Amino acid sequence: MKRAAFTNRWLPILLLLPQMAIIVVFFYWPAWHALTSSFYLQDPFGFSETFVGFANYTSLWKSAPYARAASFTVVFSLLVTFLSLAIALLLAVKADKVIKGAKAYRTALMWVYAVAPPVAGVMGIILFNQSWGPLTRFLTMLGWDFKLGVNYYDTAFAMVLVSVWKQIPVNFIFFLSGLQSIPKSVREAALIDNRSASGRFWDITFPLLAPTGFFLLITNITYSLFDTFGVIDTLVKGEPGNNPMTLVYKVYVDGFRGNDMGGSSAQSVILMVLVLAMTIAQFRLVERRIHYT
Amino acid sequence: MTRFSLATAAALSLMAGAASAQTEITWWHAMGGALGETVNKIATDFNASQTDYKITPAFKGTYEETLTAGIAAFRAGEQPNILQVFDAGAATVIGAKGATVPVQDLLTENGVPFDINDYISGVRYFYADSAGKMIGMPFNSSSPIMYYNVDALEKAGVTAPKTYEEFEAVTAPALMKAGYIPLAESHSPWIWVENFMSRHNLPFATNNNGYDGVDTKILVNSPEIKMHWSHVKDWLDKGWFGYYGAAWNDNQKPFEEGKVAIWMGSSGSFGGLSKLDLPFKFSATYLPYWESVTKEPTQTFIGGASLFAMSGKSAEENKATAAFFKYLTSPEVQYMWHRETGYVPITTAAYEMAKADGYYAKAPAAEVGIQQLSLPAGANTKGYRMGFYVQIRDVMNREFGRILGGETTVDAGFATIETEANDLLAKFAQTQAQ
Structure with a gap:
């Protein structure tokens, strides 16, 4: 096998420069700032500051609201990731069998993906309006006195529902294309070996979907941790109050709403470390068990 | 025809001359919807009332978002001349000495007479320092x-x-x-x-x-x-x-x-x-x-928000800001603002004007806020600073x-x-x- 190589040693560096510049300006530089300011308590206008060492971190360790946000984040991310993957997979398996009108329903399902998270949140607010929201009325009919923005768990339910709804289409498309790339010969061979459809699914289809599934697992965890910000921000209607919030939203609430630069910097550093650790763990542990070819 | 276009040209050049001599100032606020329209009307009327200054209002979102935008702009040296800050943000903006020019100083330095007793009692000291000097100009004051x-x-x-x-x-x-x-x-x-x-x-x-x-x-x-x-x-x-x-x-x-x-x-x-x-x-x-x-x-005491003159502006622009504050606190403008929005008129003169106009005979509920702000005061009624x-x-x-x-x-x-x-x-x- 012949390896392609650059003859000029400066050319690759030159080609990398634009990308590196973007990463430095939009990631390393702000990350460095977050790290340094997490050791200070600073006047919002920047007139004075006090070096406080690790105080911003230790106060988070003792903070009950922070612990509450952290545990909500774990539950929320697990629920959103699991539900949006499971429902999308179910839909994809069922859709895979349909040939007629395939294009039309695929396009219809895909549309939801084009909805931006804040818009999805606004739709949630309309559907869950306290006095005339159709979903509020429906749940009330079932005997659930649903109150968005009043009851912690009701609001959490709405956040999960809207976030899952928004994420299913993209998972669906990936799963469907994954399913369609499984060779026909393998499926036919499986059909002879195993008569049970669910048995065939778990023994053959599911492992062959694993690369797609792994990719989606990572993107979905990232989505539920970070990209749901817009959904949460709109569903709390401008007042965090007694509503559940994720760690990312708390960084915003404390830093941008509350003007506590040091405290929210410490929170964002913790998130950075968390994401780094999670990514390493995922690739180290999970990737070993997955075969791409 | 020729004469007409000559006249037009002359008028245009005159206007251009006036425009170049105009001092432009900016005003960031958090008044959305109908309130925002009234804010725009105040700005337009001020611009039409004289030729020296031109104010441009800009809506910056909720109170919290407006304060954060103002802080970020200040740190970047791009602050507006006037920033609207709400009651809960008062300690932040007043605590940062050097971020704003106390409105009392701004007015007196620019020859606008100022007497804190012109203001109704409930609004006097909320945005003042501990010595009683007014730092922020109460704007949309409510209770x-x-x-x-x-x-x-x-x-x-x-x-x-x-x-x-x-x-x-x-x-x-x-x-x-x-x-x-x-x-x-x-x-x-x-x-x-x-x-x-x-x-x-x-x-x-x-x-x-x-x-x-x-x-x-x-x-x-x-x-x-x-x-x-x-x-x-x-x-x-x-x-x-x-x-x-x-x-x-x-x-x-x-x-x-x-x-x-x-x-x-x-x-x-x-x-x-x-x-x-x-x-x-x-x-x-x-x-x-x-x-x-x-x-x-x-x-x-009052809630709502007040207007702060941001520091780091030229004397010319501060003069324009002072002129705008003078216009804003005039009885006519305060009465219009009061009538349109329901916020209280902040000066006694404007309150008297509303009474003389028979406004409260037509809408008694509109007077409740200002009456409540004028009830007997106590040691703990001027507000809080946290x-x-x-x-x-x-x-x-x-x-x-x-x-x-x-x-x-x-x-x-x-x-x-x-x-x-x-x-x-x-x-x-x-x-x-x-």
Whole structure:
């Protein structure tokens, strides 16, 4: 096998420069700032500051609201990731069998993906309006006195529902294309070996979907941790109050709403470390068990 | 034809000359919707009233977003001339000495006569320093008042309660029987904490309610206010009180829909409610008080927001800002603002003008806010000054939600508010160390 190589040693560096510049300006530089300011308590206008060492971190360790946000984040991310993957997979398996009108329903399902998270949140607010929201009325009919923005768990339910709804289409498309790339010969061979459809699914289809599934697992965890910000921000209607919030939203609430630069910097550093650790763990542990070819 | 175009050209060049000599200033505000249109009208009228200055208002989102935008702009050296900052952000912007030019200095230095006694008493000192110097120009000033559905109260055969004792003994049971939810309220930290303290003349924080220093401790964990909230929880359980979350509009809506008979909101809500064409008559009166706490209820203080002149601007531009403030506080403009929005007129002259015009004979409820702000004052009625107060309010809202939802008790909830608020205050004190 012949390896392609650059003859000029400066050319690759030159080609990398634009990308590196973007990463430095939009990631390393702000990350460095977050790290340094997490050791200070600073006047919002920047007139004075006090070096406080690790105080911003230790106060988070003792903070009950922070612990509450952290545990909500774990539950929320697990629920959103699991539900949006499971429902999308179910839909994809069922859709895979349909040939007629395939294009039309695929396009219809895909549309939801084009909805931006804040818009999805606004739709949630309309559907869950306290006095005339159709979903509020429906749940009330079932005997659930649903109150968005009043009851912690009701609001959490709405956040999960809207976030899952928004994420299913993209998972669906990936799963469907994954399913369609499984060779026909393998499926036919499986059909002879195993008569049970669910048995065939778990023994053959599911492992062959694993690369797609792994990719989606990572993107979905990232989505539920970070990209749901817009959904949460709109569903709390401008007042965090007694509503559940994720760690990312708390960084915003404390830093941008509350003007506590040091405290929210410490929170964002913790998130950075968390994401780094999670990514390493995922690739180290999970990737070993997955075969791409 | 030629003569005409020559004249036009001459006029155009004159205008261009005028335009180049104009000093332009910017004004960042948080007034959306109908309020924003009135703000734009004030700016347009000011620009039309003279030729030396031109002001450009810009809407920057909610109060919190506007303050954050102003701070970010200041740190980048791109601050507007005028920034609107709300009550809860007062400590942040006043604490940062050097971020703003005290409005009192700005006016006197630019030859605009200033006397703090021209302002009605409830608005004088909220945005002042501990020595009483006015730092921010009160702009959209409101106070919490009690609105009521006149038809509902007539149907139930009651009048608006003067005290909470009366509400419990007479008003609430009768309204409930008449098929209404008796009471709702928007913004618990503002109405049932900050102004609760002022109405009953109770201290809200050490250091003269926070005005005299930053090593302040909040005094929110007090028997009087815990008594109040125990009753509120009791009302909720009995169906006498409706709680619809921390968002303002969710609590105002049931009143507009005629489900809730009495709603505590802002005097600044009057303009909006009047334009709604509600299917019932409504009026307003003072916030009730607890007779068991005080026999001599005192005034409330202003909420809303004020305008700060940002520092780092040229003398020319500061002069323009001073000219705009002079225009803004003129009786005519204040009366127009008061009439359009329901916010109180901030000067006595504007108040007198509204009275002389017979405005309150037509709309008595519009006068309630200013009357309540002019009730007898006390040692604890001029306001409060606490840092990171936006976060302290968020803590209160969270705990009130938990108390009313039965997740915690009144005692535990207020203990949490006290601890977390004091932690935030201590943190803020560290940001202010030199």
